[in-house]
Amino acid sequence: MRTAVQGLALAALLATPVLAQDADHPQSEKLKIACDLGFAPFCFKKPSGEITGFTYDFAEAIAKKLGRPGIEVTDSNFSAIFAGLFSKRYEMIPAPTNITAERAAQMLFSEPYMPTGMGFLVKKGGKIANLEDLKGKELTVNNGSISDKWLTDNQAKYGYSIQRYNKNADAVQAVMIGRAFANVADAPVSRYVSTQVPNTEVAFVLDSGRNFGIAFRKEDTDFRAKVEGAVECLKTDGTLAKIYEKWFGVPPEEGSSTAKVYPGTGAPEFEGYDATERKASCQ
Numbered sequence: 001m002r003t004a005v006q007g008l009a010l011a012a013l014l015a016t017p018v019l020a021q022d023a024d025h026p027q028s029e030k031l032k033i034a035c036d037l038g039f040a041p042f043c044f045k046k047p048s049g050e051i052t053g054f055t056y057d058f059a060e061a062i063a064k065k066l067g068r069p070g071i072e073v074t075d076s077n078f079s080a081i082f083a084g085l086f087s088k089r090y091e092m093i094p095a096p097t098n099i100t101a102e103r104a105a106q107m108l109f110s111e112p113y114m115p116t117g118m119g120f121l122v123k124k125g126g127k128i129a130n131l132e133d134l135k136g137k138e139l140t141v142n143n144g145s146i147s148d149k150w151l152t153d154n155q156a157k158y159g160y161s162i163q164r165y166n167k168n169a170d171a172v173q174a175v176m177i178g179r180a181f182a183n184v185a186d187a188p189v190s191r192y193v194s195t196q197v198p199n200t201e202v203a204f205v206l207d208s209g210r211n212f213g214i215a216f217r218k219e220d221t222d223f224r225a226k227v228e229g230a231v232e233c234l235k236t237d238g239t240l241a242k243i244y245e246k247w248f249g250v251p252p253e254e255g256s257s258t259a260k261v262y263p264g265t266g267a268p269e270f271e272g273y274d275a276t277e278r279k280a281s282c283q
Contacts, residue, residue, distance in 0.1 A: 025091055025223050030072040031063040034084055035095035037075040038167045039142070041192040041247045042096050054247040058113075059094045061239050065230035065282075077166045079144025082107065085217060092227065093215040096186055098146040100210070104270040108218055110228045112211030112257035112267060113240065118147050119190025120204040121183040123175060128182070128204035135159040138180040140171035146210070147184045172197065186212075188248060195249070211257045213267050225265050225278065232261045233282035 035043035035055045042055040051073055059071045074090050085093055085107065098116060099109050120128050120139075128134065135158060141148045143164040151162050163180055165171040172193055174180045182203065183190070190202045214231070216224045234240040241259060244252045252258035261280075266273040 024088060024220070027067065028069070030070045031059065031066065031068045031092075032072045032074065032090040033059045033095075034074045034076045034081050034090045034093050035059075036078045036081065036142070036167070037073075038169045039078075039095070039189065040169070040196065042189065043073070044169075054243060055095050057243045057246070058234075058240070061234055061243065062094070062227060062230045065233055066226060077144070078142055079166065081144075082215070085215060088217075091216075091223070092220075096189070096212045097215050098186075098208075098210045099213040099267045099270060100146065101270060103215070104267065104272050106218070108216040108220060108224050108272045109213035109267040109270060110216070110224060110231060111262040111265070112213050112260075113231060113235075114188065114212040114244070114252075114258050115256050116210050116212055117187040117208045118150060118184055118206040119187040119202045120206075121172065121175065121185065121190045121193055121200055122181060122203045124199050124201050126181060126201075126203050130204075131158050131206070134182075137161070137182065138163060140165060140174045140180045140183045142166075142168040142171055142185060145185070147186065150208075151184060172200075176200070192248065211267070218272070221274075225274075228265055229278075229280035229282075232280040235259060235261050236280075236282060 037051065038044050041053055043051065043053040046052055056073070063071050074084065076084050081093055081095065084090060096114070096116070099112060122128070137160045139151060139160050140163045141151055143166050148164060155162060163174060165174065168185055168189065171183045175183045176197065187205050194200050194202050214227060241252055244258050262268060263277065264273060264275040265278055
């Protein structure tokens with residue numbers, strides 16, 4: 001009898017983390033996500049006030065695959081977005097988040113869903129042949145972004161000054177009015193801005209070899225697996241490629257992380273990756 005009771009107690013203890021995850025992700029409620037509104041083309045508002053963008057469409061498609069009734073968006077400056085995740089203000093961050101070793105030590109990542117790099121956006125005619133050309137220049141960046149970290153780490157080496165803004169749109173505007181020479185952001189963002197803002201162009205792209213991934217809290221292993229299954233289905237049925245082409249004007253490159261389904265769960269070669277074989281169930 002005692003052994004049976006102990007067995008039941010152990011089973012209940014093991015089930016507790018799963019139940020806690022379920023409570024944080026109620027199936028009958030909208031999927032709660034965060035993005036930095038104003039970070040076109042990923043997440044921004046139309047003149048009507050309606051939220052749109054790649055991240056919005058991507059998250060809506062994920063919610064549909066999960067059987068959730070839509071999405072609920074929390075606007076967060078990128079400098080504060082991870083704190084909001086850890087305090088459970090939202091369930092995940094599908095906003096463009098570079099997968100890095102430092103971040104993977106603090107949170108879980110999905111498999112990659114888009115390759116990225118750093119784009120240097122200038123007024124037309126501005127020239128950047130190499131990084132040495134940045135010496136003495138004023139550069140703008142979205143505060144707390146991976147571009148901000150790169151600029152900070154390499155400032156002494158290349159000799160530029162940094163202006164930080166809480167919205168990338170403000171960082172771009174500073175370039176347009178002549179307060180700075182270039183805006184540094186994720187390459188897909190810079191390329192999109194150059195098609196939307198007259199008299200701008202991407203003068204230089206630094207290939208980082210990085211990818212975007214969806215960020216989750218460390219304990220959300222089961223939820224991450226569910227979302228990753230949905231992402232893999234969106235890759236397999238072509239939905240993600242259609243969303244990508246809608247916002248970037250071209251289909252994703254064959255074999256890129258936007259099209260590739262990765263083995264296991266999470267971002268390979270980073271902390272939190274689970275190599276256990278898993279097959280998504282797509283409907």
